[in-house]
Amino acid sequence: MAKGGLTIGDLADRTGLAVSAIRFYETHGIVHPLRNQGGHRRYGRHDIRRLSFALIAQRLGFSLAGIAAEMAHLPAHKAPSKSDWTRVSHRMRAGIEDRITQLERLRDRLDGCIGCGCLSLDSCALYNPDDRLAAEGPGPRKLLRD
Amino acid sequence: MAKGGLTIGDLADRTGLAVSAIRFYETHGIVHPLRNQGGHRRYGRHDIRRLSFALIAQRLGFSLAGIAAEMAHLPAHKAPSKSDWTRVSHRMRAGIEDRITQLERLRDRLDGCIGCGCLSLDSCALYNPDDRLAAEGPGPRKLLRD
DNA sequence: GCTTGATCTAAAGTCCACTTTAGAAATTAC
DNA sequence: GTAATTTCTAAAGTGGACTTTAGATCAAGC
Numbered sequence: 001m002a003k004g005g006l007t008i009g010d011l012a013d014r015t016g017l018a019v020s021a022i023r024f025y026e027t028h029g030i031v032h033p034l035r036n037q038g039g040h041r042r043y044g045r046h047d048i049r050r051l052s053f054a055l056i057a058q059r060l061g062f063s064l065a066g067i068a069a070e071m072a073h074l075p076a077h078k079a080p081s082k083s084d085w086t087r088v089s090h091r092m093r094a095g096i097e098d099r100i101t102q103l104e105r106l107r108d109r110l111d112g113c114i115g116c117g118c119l120s121l122d123s124c125a126l127y128n129p130d131d132r133l134a135a136e137g138p139g140p141r142k143l144l145r146d
Numbered sequence: 147m148a149k150g151g152l153t154i155g156d157l158a159d160r161t162g163l164a165v166s167a168i169r170f171y172e173t174h175g176i177v178h179p180l181r182n183q184g185g186h187r188r189y190g191r192h193d194i195r196r197l198s199f200a201l202i203a204q205r206l207g208f209s210l211a212g213i214a215a216e217m218a219h220l221p222a223h224k225a226p227s228k229s230d231w232t233r234v235s236h237r238m239r240a241g242i243e244d245r246i247t248q249l250e251r252l253r254d255r256l257d258g259c260i261g262c263g264c265l266s267l268d269s270c271a272l273y274n275p276d277d278r279l280a281a282e283g284p285g286p287r288k289l290l291r292d
Numbered sequence: 293g294c295t296t297g298a299t300c301t302a303a304a305g306t307c308c309a310c311t312t313t314a315g316a317a318a319t320t321a322c
Numbered sequence: 323g324t325a326a327t328t329t330c331t332a333a334a335g336t337g338g339a340c341t342t343t344a345g346a347t348c349a350a351g352c
Contacts, residue, residue, distance in 0.1 A: 020311055038318045040329055060252060096253045100246060107242045166341055184348045186299055
């Protein structure tokens with residue numbers, strides 16, 4: 001920890017992230033480090049939190065772009081307030097709830113389908129239109145994203 | 147539907163997939179079309195099922211490679227039996243159950259964390275080691291996958 | 293029989309989330 | 323003060339799941 005803040009290496013040690021990942025996150029607006037005389041990045045303690053938060057949000061299924069958008073509501077260069085975090089956390093909770101609900105619906109439909117051999121796209125309950133919203137991650141984009 | 151089976155275009159119409167996607171799936175062992183005199187692919191009706199199955203499995207979080215491995219247990223050029231599908235479907239159900247469980251655990255922990263402002267990697271329950279197994283999808287590979 | 297549309301192959305491009313590489317400059321440790 | 327370590331930037335590489343492109347051949351409708 002050099003004077004003036006944490007170095008990128010310090011931050012890497014504290015978060016477990018690779019230095020390259022932290023720089024990458026910067027290009028995506030997750031952190032906004034200052035620079036010292038020599039042009040090296042200097043971080044504040046709040047940046048540990050921003051990164052931790054981003055990591056957790058990723059595990060909840062958010063994309064980096066989505067996380068950055070959410071983070072845009074937090075102060076860039078100082079520690080966010082408790083209510084800042086609370087607000088963002090609540091949105092995340094809503095997201096995870098949705099995901100669970102969709103998976104449960106999928107599971108229930110699969111239960112109905114197991115053994116029925118009906119796996120044709122027109123008739124299978126697993127492929128009902130209202131469920132296409134549940135699409136996430138890789139997959140046939142044309143089909144799932146329009 | 148030309149004589150001798152379905153064309154790739156027919157299959158695209160029936161499944162909603164792009165023609166290019168079907169060819170791509172072929173390179174990954176999901177379907178194994180025959181060829182006609184002119185070298186064009188000819189599919190059987192069972193291929194609609196194979197593709198449908200692959201699409202559903204993807205939505206359950208399986209990678210193409212994993213799906214292909216599962217599919218290797220199904221007959222390549224004829225319709226799979228009911229018990230073939232049942233066996234594979236059961237494995238899928240196990241996968242989706244796991245996913246739901248992991249998400250629920252994550253949600254419960256998030257509940258405990260909302261508002262506490264504790265989001266630091268060392269102490270946050272969301273980051274407990276035993277949960278790192280739950281890692282899936284993109285994210286910091288160094289951190290989550292070792 | 294000819295034109296239009298479908299299909300063919302191989303290679304390159306795309307998006308996401310990063311990592312790796314290379315060469316240079318800054319910082320730290322002794 | 324010098325060697326070792328860290329950091330810097332920009333660009334290219336990776337892996338998964340596809341799409342796009344280009345030029346050529348095949349099939350179908352009239």
